[in-house]
Amino acid sequence: MRDQGEFLFTSESVSEGHPDKVADRISDTVLDAYLAADPYARVACETLVTTNQIVLAGETRGPASITNEYLAHLARMAVQDIGYDQEGFSWRDANIDVLLHAQSADIAVGVDASGNKDEGAGDQGIMFGYACTETEALMPAPIHYAHLILRRMAELRKIGDTRAAGLQPDAKSQVTLKYVDGKPVGATSIVVSTQHDEGLSQKAIKAMLRPLITELLPEGWMCEDDHFYVNPTGNFVIGGPDGDCGLTGRKIIVDTYGGAAPHGGGAFSGKDPTKVDRSAAYMCRYLAKNVVAAGLASRCTIQVSYAIGVSHPLSVYVDLHGTGNDVEQAKIERVLRESVNLTPRGIREHLHLNRPIYVPTSAYGHFGREPDAELGTFTWEKTDLVPTLKSAFGR
Incomplete structure (x- = not known):
C-alpha cells in the first residue's frame, strides 16, 4: 500500500458461517482437541463441507483417546455453535466422515528433536x-472494519437481537476506504452480502445494517447510501455449505492483512505449531x-x-x-x-x-x-x- 497520494484500497472479510470458515473452524476444533489431550500432538487437518456432508482428512499423531467418533461429535458441536440447522446443512444430521491417518514418518524424522539435533521446521x-x-489494533483499516462488521452481525444474530432479525450465518463484507497522504479518511463504498430468511427484503436488510455499520466506523466515515451495497443480487436464502462447498485454508488474505501486506501462501487452520x-x-x-x-x-x-x-x-x-x-x-x-x-x-x-x-x-x-x-x-x-x-x- 502506498504511503503518499490519494487512492482507494479495499479489503474483504467473511463470516464464521461462510463455507470456507466452517471448514476452518472444524479443522481448528480438531487441533484443539489433540492439544488439550497432548500439548505436543501433531495435527494437519483439512476439512471439506458441502450439502449435509463434512469430511475430515489429513495427518495426526496423538493419544488414542482422541477417537474418530469424538472428533465427529466435536465437528457437529462446532456447526451448532455457528448456527446451522437448515435443511441443506444441519448440525443434527449432517453426514461426517473422519479420514485422518498417522503422520508421515519422513516428515516426523525432520521435525522431531533427537540427539544433538533441535526440532526442525515442519516445512519449507x-x-x-x-x-x-492506521488503527489502535495496529492493523490496516480496511480489513479491520470489514471484520468488525461481520463480528457484530454474528454477535447480534446469536443473541436474537432485533437488529439482526432474520439473518443467517453465511455473510461477506467488503470495505473500500479513501486514503489521503497514506492515511484513511473515510469509506467510499461498503458491500455486505448476508444469508437471510425467506421473505426478508433487500431493502429491509439494508435499513437494518446501515445504522449498525455507521456505529462501528469512525465518525463521518460511512459512505453515501448509493454506495452501500447489500445483497447486490437481491436474494441470498440458500447459503453456507449447502450453497457452496467449503475447504480449509482458502481465505488466507481474509485471515491476515486483507491484501495490504505480502503473504507467503501458507494457510493456518488445522495446523499444529510445529508447522x-x-x-x-x-x-x-x-x-x-x-x-x-x-x-x-x-x-x-x-x-x-x-x-x-x-x-x-x-x-x-x-x-x-x-x-x-x-x-x-x-x-x-x-x-x-x-x-x-x-x-x-x-x-x-x-x-x-x-x-x-x-x-x-x-x-x-x-x-x-x-x-x-x-x-x-x-x-x-x-x-x-x-x-x-x-x-x-x-x-
Whole structure:
C-alpha cells in the first residue's frame, strides 16, 4: 500500500458461517482437541463441507483417546455453535466422515528433536508479518472494519437481537476506504452480502445494517447510501455449505492483512505449531507489531524463511516502507534475532502455542485481536517486546 497520494484500497472479510470458515473452524476444533489431550500432538487437518456432508482428512499423531467418533461429535458441536440447522446443512444430521491417518514418518524424522539435533521446521516456506498505525489494533483499516462488521452481525444474530432479525450465518463484507497522504479518511463504498430468511427484503436488510455499520466506523466515515451495497443480487436464502462447498485454508488474505501486506501462501487452520506456516507467521506479526508499538516506524513488514527439518530461519528481512524514525532496518533485523529465538521450538515457547487456543482464530482474522490472559489466546498480539526494542534504540 502506498504511503503518499490519494487512492482507494479495499479489503474483504467473511463470516464464521461462510463455507470456507466452517471448514476452518472444524479443522481448528480438531487441533484443539489433540492439544488439550497432548500439548505436543501433531495435527494437519483439512476439512471439506458441502450439502449435509463434512469430511475430515489429513495427518495426526496423538493419544488414542482422541477417537474418530469424538472428533465427529466435536465437528457437529462446532456447526451448532455457528448456527446451522437448515435443511441443506444441519448440525443434527449432517453426514461426517473422519479420514485422518498417522503422520508421515519422513516428515516426523525432520521435525522431531533427537540427539544433538533441535526440532526442525515442519516445512519449507516464507512467512510475513505486518503492522501499521492506521488503527489502535495496529492493523490496516480496511480489513479491520470489514471484520468488525461481520463480528457484530454474528454477535447480534446469536443473541436474537432485533437488529439482526432474520439473518443467517453465511455473510461477506467488503470495505473500500479513501486514503489521503497514506492515511484513511473515510469509506467510499461498503458491500455486505448476508444469508437471510425467506421473505426478508433487500431493502429491509439494508435499513437494518446501515445504522449498525455507521456505529462501528469512525465518525463521518460511512459512505453515501448509493454506495452501500447489500445483497447486490437481491436474494441470498440458500447459503453456507449447502450453497457452496467449503475447504480449509482458502481465505488466507481474509485471515491476515486483507491484501495490504505480502503473504507467503501458507494457510493456518488445522495446523499444529510445529508447522511454521502458522507459528512463524504469528511470530512475524508479533515482531512487526512490537516494532510499530515501540515507535520505531509507522509501518513494518517482516519476512522469515525456513527449510524443512532445519531449526534456524534461513533469512530475516525487515521493511519499514520509508517510515522508520531514525533507525536502520539492518539493526532492527539484528536486534530482533538477538531478542527472540526464531527456531520452531523458540517460537512455540515464546508465544505459548502448545495449547488449545486456536478455535477463536478460525474466523474474523488471526491478527488485530485482543490477547486474553485467562484463555491464553492471541499471545502474538502482545506488545511486551516494546521495552527491549526501545532500550536497544535508546528511546
